[in-house]
Amino acid sequence: MTAELKLHLRMLSDWHIGTGTAAHGHIDRRVQRDSYGLPFVPAKTLIGVWRDACEVAANALDSGYTGDWHCWLEYLFGSQPSHAAKETGRRPDSSTRHPRPAALVLRGPLHFPGRLGPVLAARPRLREAVTFVKPGVAIDPATGTALEGMLRYEEMARGGMTLEGTAELSGSLTESQRRCALALLWAGAVLVEGIGGKRRRGAGRCRLEPSGPGMPPASEDLEAVLSQPPAAPPAPADRGPVLGAETSPSKESWERAELTFELLTPLLAHDRTIGNLVSGRDHIPGWLMLRSVLSLLGEGAAAAARRGDLVVTSATPLVDGRPGRPAPRVLAAAKDDQDQIINWMVQQPGDEDATFKRLRSGYVSAEPGGVLAVHRPVFVTRMHNTVQDETQRPDESLGGVYVYRALEPGTMLAAEVRVRTGVLTEGWHDRLTETWRLGRSRKDDYGLAKVTARLRPDGPARPGAVPSLRKGDRLRVWLLSDVLVRDRRLAPSADPADFARALCDAFARAGEIDVTLGPVMEDAGLVPTSYEMSRTDSWQVGWGLPRPSLLGLAAGGCLTFEVTEGGIGPDALAAVELGGMGERRGEGFGQVRFNDPLLAGPVTSSGASVTGRPKVTDPGDLLPGEDGHVEARLIERAAWRAEIWRRAEQHASGVDQILGPLTELSASRLNSVRGLLNRLGEDSETLRQRIARLTARWPKSEAVRDALEKLLTTEDRLWVLLALPTAELCLTSDGPRVLPTELRREALRTLITACLAASTRRAAHEGQGATA
Structure with a gap:
């Protein structure tokens, strides 16, 4: 059960929550802005300030650093073992099974109220008035005069504004437990007096006002709740495996639900970490969505995923209204003209002096023919920091300053959930239409997505009949996702021979048991096979520990094989396209496409490459009495x-x-x-x-x-x-x-x-x- 809280943050003075960047020659510190170009308060910033205030309240109520109210503090805001050990001087309790997640979750940052944001986005002249530039100077502590060369200009957001947001309090609570949780949140909110930079020098003065059913001071017995020993918070939920009943699904057909994702906040699907930069992927991997899919589908879904009867494909950006496919690695663009693209599988450069570079990113249309458009989604980069309690400054020992590069809000993506016919009850796809939280930092500023599911008609992986293959025919394989295969010693492998063996095993499961494939590595100056290695580093959320890295062939790779023995019918080809190949197919790995028309013919031109932001329309003036x-x-x-x-x-x-x-x-x-x-x-x-x-x-x-x-x-x-x-x-x-x-x-x-x-x-x- 989830309780919704409305948050109003009234800014009593000018305030500054910065990006950590400057505009050379104009501003030394810039204000962080949202997609409308307006200042906002990140959920991370508010959660940090609110937690500190609740810690002060809990210390006062418990008369120390431990006690019943500190248990509620951990329940609401999650575990902080390093901080707890530092404050109490004791090692973290070894009996704790795993870190406790936060029960208080914010639905993104706090923004301007009502229609004010969209109206200002359409009126740039008024948007400039939301902030102003304030000069400042450093003072010499010895002389009390201004230091030479220390004049600076800081961008400030205007005071007097009220920002609004929403929080959710998850978990099943009794009436007494709910009163304790809301009382601590209210006490902490009262103690929040400043937010953002320079808040100890007058900037960022604010008043946090949470509201909702049962939120004090509407409760008449608030004093009694705070003065008496509180009820104990719920125990951490058991994160054991979700088992389901074994069923007898049909092996002949699939039910396919197409999921459309609209990102409401930036989404960070971890790709790699370089220094203090955490870079996200340009899509949502299937393994990142599997947990949400299983929890929404309920009993039977987990067992189906273990048997291979449930597959969650990766969510890729929409191209021409359909799910995009990773750009094939056999496509190359001219170095001096990115619109000139050739297909190395069947083409050679017409100009011997031209230099072509392989496409390593982007997505192409799912429709064959026409102009090839390479789509690259837009990212946003935001800076955050971890503040040390004593100094109230970013501290490297706790993480310090770090940067997230995530998919931009408003990005549209699409994926599929495929379930064998008969595994789940009719209408199972309707349960997937929900607001999801995905990726890193999903309890505050990131990972909020609106998901819409619709059931697609049963049929092959693509319209039309898939042609049969006989001995001597060529099989071109296009990797639509990362593929995990192993060699004969069970080590991760990127050898095309091991890939061919795994592909034959997939055909055997589909009924073609006598197929043998041979890799084709050279073809009269052409490039029949081109691929890269991929590495997937994931995280065990419940225990707060890393999972083993997964090595495989990266999405977009293209491999060519020759059928040396046996034959492959259209039903087997379609079955492998739907069910996947290799390991961990239920998590979206192993999605392939055979003999796609895009790979069989030459490519002569390309279209635009980057998706722009949607055109802003003016929603009209605000009326008296309206929010904002x-x-x-x-x-x-x-x-x-x-x-x-x-x-x-x-x-x-x-x-x-x-x-x-x-x-x-x-x-x-x-x-x-x-x-x-x-x-x-x-x-x-x-x-x-x-x-x-x-x-x-x-x-x-x-x-x-x-x-x-x-x-x-x-x-x-x-x-x-x-x-x-x-x-x-x-x-x-x-x-x-x-x-x-x-x-x-x-x-x-x-x-x-x-x-x-x-x-x-x-x-x-x-x-x-x-x-x-």
């Missing part, structure tokens, strides 16, 4: 003030047109005019009387008085002079009506001050500062 309206008004005011200042500086160059006869006044009388700016809140008649008394004895008093009255009391003259692009500076439907009235005095003061200053500067420059 208050925040939108703050952004509007900032944008109007910035534009008013720019327009005022522009008009200051033509000061005669604004001030008229006022430019002939002395500096002292111009200062008297500045004094009127403090009276702009008075009614027009009172202001006219003040102007008349002030200018009564001045030269050309009548002309000066008329100019001042026209400038200060005429309602529309100010906005006519400034000519602001109102449509570009408003987010709300009532903004064009409310903001001119609200900002009139401020805009008038800005315009007149700029013009008076320009007039004084000009008079001083020309040496005409004599009293009029």
